[in-house]
Amino acid sequence: MTIRKPTLHDVARTAGLSYATVDRVLNGRGGVAQKSVQRVRQAVDLLGYQRDELAAMLSRRRSYRFRFHLPAGDHGFYRALRAAVDAEALARRGERVEIVVTESPALDADALAEGLEALEHGDCHGVAVVAVDTPRVTRAIARLTELGIPVVTLVSDAGGRAAHVGIDNLVAGRTAGRLVEIAHRGRGGRVLPVIGALTQTDHRDRLSGATEVLAGGGIEVLPALTVQDRGDLMAAMAGKALAATPGVSGIYSIGAGNRGLIPVLAGLGERRPFVVLHELTPFTRAALGEGLIDAVIDQNPRREVALGLDAMKAIADGRTGGALTVTPAIYLRDNLPPEAASGGTT
Amino acid sequence: MTIRKPTLHDVARTAGLSYATVDRVLNGRGGVAQKSVQRVRQAVDLLGYQRDELAAMLSRRRSYRFRFHLPAGDHGFYRALRAAVDAEALARRGERVEIVVTESPALDADALAEGLEALEHGDCHGVAVVAVDTPRVTRAIARLTELGIPVVTLVSDAGGRAAHVGIDNLVAGRTAGRLVEIAHRGRGGRVLPVIGALTQTDHRDRLSGATEVLAGGGIEVLPALTVQDRGDLMAAMAGKALAATPGVSGIYSIGAGNRGLIPVLAGLGERRPFVVLHELTPFTRAALGEGLIDAVIDQNPRREVALGLDAMKAIADGRTGGALTVTPAIYLRDNLPPEAASGGTT
DNA sequence: CTCGAATTGATAGACGTAGATCAGAATAAG
DNA sequence: CTTATTCTGATCTACGTCTATCAATTCGAG
Numbered sequence: 010m011t012i013r014k015p016t017l018h019d020v021a022r023t024a025g026l027s028y029a030t031v032d033r034v035l036n037g038r039g040g041v042a043q044k045s046v047q048r049v050r051q052a053v054d055l056l057g058y059q060r061d062e063l064a065a066m067l068s069r070r071r072s073y074r075f076r077f078h079l080p081a082g083d084h085g086f087y088r089a090l091r092a093a094v095d096a097e098a099l100a101r102r103g104e105r106v107e108i109v110v111t112e113s114p115a116l117d118a119d120a121l122a123e124g125l126e127a128l129e130h131g132d133c134h135g136v137a138v139v140a141v142d143t144p145r146v147t148r149a150i151a152r153l154t155e156l157g158i159p160v161v162t163l164v165s166d167a168g169g170r171a172a173h174v175g176i177d178n179l180v181a182g183r184t185a186g187r188l189v190e191i192a193h194r195g196r197g198g199r200v201l202p203v204i205g206a207l208t209q210t211d212h213r214d215r216l217s218g219a220t221e222v223l224a225g226g227g228i229e230v231l232p233a234l235t236v237q238d239r240g241d242l243m244a245a246m247a248g249k250a251l252a253a254t255p256g257v258s259g260i261y262s263i264g265a266g267n268r269g270l271i272p273v274l275a276g277l278g279e280r281r282p283f284v285v286l287h288e289l290t291p292f293t294r295a296a297l298g299e300g301l302i303d304a305v306i307d308q309n310p311r312r313e314v315a316l317g318l319d320a321m322k323a324i325a326d327g328r329t330g331g332a333l334t335v336t337p338a339i340y341l342r343d344n345l346p347p348e349a350a351s352g353g354t355t
Numbered sequence: 356m357t358i359r360k361p362t363l364h365d366v367a368r369t370a371g372l373s374y375a376t377v378d379r380v381l382n383g384r385g386g387v388a389q390k391s392v393q394r395v396r397q398a399v400d401l402l403g404y405q406r407d408e409l410a411a412m413l414s415r416r417r418s419y420r421f422r423f424h425l426p427a428g429d430h431g432f433y434r435a436l437r438a439a440v441d442a443e444a445l446a447r448r449g450e451r452v453e454i455v456v457t458e459s460p461a462l463d464a465d466a467l468a469e470g471l472e473a474l475e476h477g478d479c480h481g482v483a484v485v486a487v488d489t490p491r492v493t494r495a496i497a498r499l500t501e502l503g504i505p506v507v508t509l510v511s512d513a514g515g516r517a518a519h520v521g522i523d524n525l526v527a528g529r530t531a532g533r534l535v536e537i538a539h540r541g542r543g544g545r546v547l548p549v550i551g552a553l554t555q556t557d558h559r560d561r562l563s564g565a566t567e568v569l570a571g572g573g574i575e576v577l578p579a580l581t582v583q584d585r586g587d588l589m590a591a592m593a594g595k596a597l598a599a600t601p602g603v604s605g606i607y608s609i610g611a612g613n614r615g616l617i618p619v620l621a622g623l624g625e626r627r628p629f630v631v632l633h634e635l636t637p638f639t640r641a642a643l644g645e646g647l648i649d650a651v652i653d654q655n656p657r658r659e660v661a662l663g664l665d666a667m668k669a670i671a672d673g674r675t676g677g678a679l680t681v682t683p684a685i686y687l688r689d690n691l692p693p694e695a696a697s698g699g700t701t
Numbered sequence: 702c703t704c705g706a707a708t709t710g711a712t713a714g715a716c717g718t719a720g721a722t723c724a725g726a727a728t729a730a731g
Numbered sequence: 732c733t734t735a736t737t738c739t740g741a742t743c744t745a746c747g748t749c750t751a752t753c754a755a756t757t758c759g760a761g
Contacts, residue, residue, distance in 0.1 A: 014418070014453075016747055027710045032749075042708060063409050063451060064747035067716050072360070102405060107360070183689040191538050191649065191687075194629065222689070283540070303537065336692040339685040341537075343529040343568070346682040362717055373740045378719075388727095388738060410717035413746045 015056040024052035035060070072105040075321050077163075077314075078124050078138040080115035084265055085290025086310070087115060090139070090164070093310040097318060106318065109133065118143040125149035130156040135321030137174075137314075140167035142210075159324040163317050164308070165211060171324055174317045174333045176308040178211045181337040182218020182263075185285045188304050188339070189219070189259045190226035192283040198258030199229045201250060201282070205238040205264030215263045215287075231257070236266050243269030251277070262286035267293060274301050289340055297342045305340045361402040370398035381406070418451040421667050423509075423660075424470050424484040426461035430611055431636025432656070433461060436485070436510070439656040443664060452664065455479065464489040471495035476502040481667030483520075483660075486513035488556075505670040509663050510654070511557060517670055520663045520679045522654040524557045527683040528564020528609075531631045534650050534685070535565070535605045536572035538629040544604030545575045547596060547628070551584040551610030561609045561633075577603070582612050589615030597623070608632035613639060620647050635686055643688045651686045 021031045026045060033041050034049040052058070077094050080087050091110070098108040113120035118141040126149050128136065136153060140146060140162040147168035150160045159171040166173045189200055200223055204212045220230050234250055236242040243266040251257055251273065259282050262270055267286050274281050281301075286293060289307040296302045313335050320333060340346075367377045372391060379387050380395040398404070412418075423440050426433050437456070444454040459466035464487040472495050474482065482499060486492060486508040493514035496506045505517040512519045535546055546569055550558045566576050580596055582588040589612040597603055597619065606628050608616055613632050620627050630648040632639060642648045659681050666679060686692075 018747085029711075030709060033709090036749075038750095040708065045708080059448065061413075061451075061747050062448060064413050064716090065749070067407075067410050067413060067718090067746090068748040068750085070716055070749090102408065105407075105409060180689060184687060187687045187689050188537070191534070191629070192540050194538050194540070218689075283537070332693060334693070337690050339687070339690065341530060341533045341685070343526060343533050343564075344683050344685065347678060347680070364717085375741070376739060379739090382719075384720095386738065391738080407717055410746090411719075413716090413748090414718040414720085416719090416746055 024048045074107045074133040081112040082115035086288040090310040093314045134325045137317040142167040178214035179218040182215035186219035186222030200259035202233040203262045204233045238265040240266045240269035259283045370394045420453045420479040427458040428461035432634040436656045439660045483663040488513040524560035525564040528561035532565035532568030546605035548579040549608045550579045584611040586615035605629045
């Protein structure tokens with residue numbers, strides 16, 4: 010038979026005190042003599058008592074309602090993020106966390122701000138948001154904080170938030186750069202970075218991370234192509250740049266719009282440059298599988314969502330959160346995670 | 356205010372039935388008229404009722420006791436595995452899972468078998484074990500299964516187990532091979548594989564995975580060095596082999612004993628071969644940081660432990676488990692996870 | 702010794718579900 | 732219409748904790 014785990018009543022009995030006193034000690038309600046505190050602690054140690062968090066939660070009738078405000082849009086990454094939130098919500102049923110998802114158009118700061126401005130006190134215990142950093146958004150975040158709703162930024166940061174969960178883009182850039190450097194191994198080469206916009210901090214960070222590593226490897230970094238995260242611009246500009254620039258041996262696509270890049274690569278045939286890009290989506294996964302690109306740096310949305318939830322919970326409980334940085338993962342065609350739960354957490 | 360989530364009583368009320376009937380439906384106790392079943396389902400849908408798993412667990416007074424039987428020894432990987440078990444145990448307090456850890460000397464099949472043979476019926480709800488595949492171990496596992504204790508093998512497999520959690524070593528080998536291939540990019544080269552023993556299935560799988568990819572890249576794969584997972588043999592044999600074989604451009608260390616490899620590499624200076632090895636440990640992490648090796652393939656022990664627990668839980672509940680395969684992760688010097696919680700879960 | 706303060710005990714009602722029993726109602730079979 | 736058979740309702744105890752209240756005890760100071 011299973012040995013029954015000791016309960017608070019057991020502790021009380023072996024301490025020779027009442028349940029009430031033990032409770033006062035364990036929940037720090039004060040008004041207990043020192044020697045009683047000692048006896049309780051001894052009994053706890055002796056029995057190896059551990060509070061049954063399950064029963065505690067139930068009794069405390071504590072439950073959380075968190076809101077994820079996500080970018081709408083057909084970006085593969087946004088879709089993956091959304092799926093990660095759903096999956097995490099499913100996995101956490103039974104943990105008394107309720108997750109509400111709302112959306113607004115991607116990169117639309119005003120729509121985002123409006124969404125946040127609509128929230129009232131008591132609406133939820135925390136908001137996770139893929140932020141756009143504008144004054145209005147910062148104000149909206151500050152207002153929520155005043156209302157007692159902590160805001161956690163996800164993926165991309167903004168002012169006023171209680172915590173930020175995301176990858177370190179310098180690290181991501183360095184990782185990409187390292188892959189490119191490995192592919193050159195001593196031979197020189199010319200690498201073409203493609204970027205959404207230089208005004209985006211995350212893109213700038215990735216670029217400087219990569220540049221730093223490549224410079225150390227004696228590889229020339231060409232001026233970055235700016236394609237506004239748009240596939241059509243990507244196709245047009247990448248094609249032109251490759252035609253105009255001889256000897257491009259590597260491409261690092263820093264932002265979105267990779268749909269436009271693939272046809273260009275397919276047209277180059279066998280001796281295409283070494284290609285690294287970001288975010289594992291059905292699309293990039295297929296490109297990897299077909300050998301049209303070489304590596305994908307992924308920020309692991311599933312884990313970001315999990316950490317974001319943990320952070321909101323920690324703040325709601327008055328604790329301070331743990332790790333908030335996600336390590337970017339490297340995917341080659343051989344180590345792709347199974348389709349369904351893209352590298353998820355249980 | 357927080358909106359109260361609907362309870363079973365609410366469902367009963369809106370269905371116009373008693374709590375008892377609703378309970379009969381939801382817990383499949385039978386003896387309920389079809390139209391009542393319908394009404395219950397409708398009410399559930401209407402209210403969006405979700406069972407409070409917490410309260411259910413409490414009431415059902417179900418709790419799990421699982422045992423992890425791990426290899427003792429100073430292998431960095433075993434230490435990481437042990438740490439992962441501890442971390443996971445901590446993370447799951449509050450989920451009514453108790454975790455007991457026992458150890459026996461690594462790779463000692465008889466010690467392992469003895470450990471398993473000592474377990475009795477009712478001792479625990481499941482055992483996770485890093486197996487050694489011998490007839491005696493298989494018998495011990497079969498006996499446990501008969502006693503109603505399912506056995507899950509972790510990392511390395513054996514006969515008779517209910518489930519196996521680990522990486523696909525062919526995939527791991529292909530991934531390593533791909534990295535080496537990328538580092539060669541068209542130029543030919545000679546790669547020296549170093550292996551524990553060819554009798555170990557996992558090592559053989561990794562080797563053939565890598566060979567498969569490298570052959571496709573026009574790279575010569577030298578005969579594998581067999582070093583018995585021992586650092587001293589590794590140092591001696593690797594040094595000799597490198598001296599005797601000209602033009603070694605890559606090393607793939609498949610098993611353990613990498614402590615012996617590092618000094619050899621350090622002695623080669625700048626133009627050392629490209630080096631890939633397995634398992635992220637403080638030691639390999641340091642070697643990466645110092646640029647003595649280029650990449651580490653890691654099987655993510657934390658995630659393996661988490662999946663193993665899930666599997667045991669699933670089997671104990673009579674469900675069938677989900678994913679049991681861990682995707683190997685690639686670490687370069689730039690994307691190392693933070694020391695503490697090596698890429699953990701929550 | 703006396704009074705107030707500090708400390709302790711006893712207990713009861715929640716939280717939401719599980720599991721069980723027993724009586725009563727509806728329904729079908731005879 | 733009676734009996735046997737489904738089906739349903741009502742209710743109780745339990746899980747281990749939290750929260751609250753009220754009474755009882757001990758203690759120290761004066």
